[in-house]
Amino acid sequence: xxxxxxxxxxxxxxxxxxxxxxxxxxxxxxxxxxxxxxxxxxxxxxxxxxxxxxxxxxxxxxxxxxxxxxxxxxxxxxxxxxxxxxxxxxxxxxxxxxxxxxxxxxxxxxxxxxxxxxx
Amino acid sequence: xxxxxxxxxxxxxxxxxxxxxxxxxxxxxxxxxxxxxxxxxxxxxxxxxxxxxxxxxxxxxxxxxxxxxxxxxxxxxxxxxxxxxxxxxxxxxxxxxxxxxxxxxxx
Numbered sequence: 647x648x649x650x651x652x653x654x655x656x657x658x659x660x661x662x663x664x665x666x667x668x669x670x671x672x673x674x675x676x677x678x679x680x681x682x683x684x685x686x687x688x689x690x691x692x693x694x695x696x697x698x699x700x701x702x703x704x705x706x707x708x709x710x711x712x713x714x715x716x717x718x719x720x721x722x723x724x725x726x727x728x729x730x731x732x733x734x735x736x737x738x739x740x741x742x743x744x745x746x747x748x749x750x751x752x753x754x755x756x757x758x759x760x761x762x763x764x765x
Numbered sequence: 766x767x768x769x770x771x772x773x774x775x776x777x778x779x780x781x782x783x784x785x786x787x788x789x790x791x792x793x794x795x796x797x798x799x800x801x802x803x804x805x806x807x808x809x810x811x812x813x814x815x816x817x818x819x820x821x822x823x824x825x826x827x828x829x830x831x832x833x834x835x836x837x838x839x840x841x842x843x844x845x846x847x848x849x850x851x852x853x854x855x856x857x858x859x860x861x862x863x864x865x866x867x868x869x870x871x872x
Contacts, residue, residue, distance in 0.1 A: 681861075689865070690852050690863045690864060690865045690866045691801075691809060691852060691854075691863045692863065693860055693861040693862070693863070696859075705859055705860075707860050708860070741808055743808075746821075748814055748815070748856075749856070750856035750861055751799050751811065751814040751854075751856060752799075752801075752809070752811060753811050753820060753821075755808035755809060755810075756808065757808060758808060
């Protein structure tokens with residue numbers, strides 16, 4: 647069974663930093679591209695960042711460029727999102743997700759971790 | 766960026782009735798289009814990909830159609846567990862984008 651478990655969310659002041667983690671199991675993590683998405687309260691999902699299986703390719707949403715960094719450690723089956731210079735509009739539930747076989751179609755999602763940016 | 770617009774925002778349906786949800790993309794995304802269902806407090810669940818292919822385990826009452834810029838999700842006979850929010854997504858180009866959602870509520 648595929649499992650994705652996020653952690654690292656919390657309450658942070660504007661301008662602060664957080665590092666989210668996602669631990670994967672039930673599939674060959676080192677063969678799988680991974681994605682971070684987020685969902686603000688009452689809004690639809692928003693794609694945040696993508697990383698290829700080998701870490702050779704990364705993409706970021708405009709809202710994340712220059713502030714967020716996606717990375718992974720295949721030896722630990724873990725995905726990360728380093729978030730700096732956080733803003734109120736970054737408040738959301740953050741999900742890690744991965745496809746079953748069609749790129750960028752998200753069959754598997756974690757339960758999410760809540761990031762709240764507020765003073 | 767491809768903007769995805771969903772309609773209607775809310776759809777009131779009686780159990781057992783059918784429902785049709787719409788999405789429009791601001792430019793052609795071919796058939797690189799997916800639909801998700803989300804219930805309160807849960808992550809989205811993939812229903813349809815490739816515009817019309819059902820994801821594993823999805824009941825046959827869910828069907829998708831369309832290509833290019835116009836897409837439809839049809840639920841043939843709503844069951845109690847189908848009342849939820851539905852989102853569409855294009856994966857034809859970066860950035861990946863989602864629609865704002867259609868809430869299907871009990872009439």
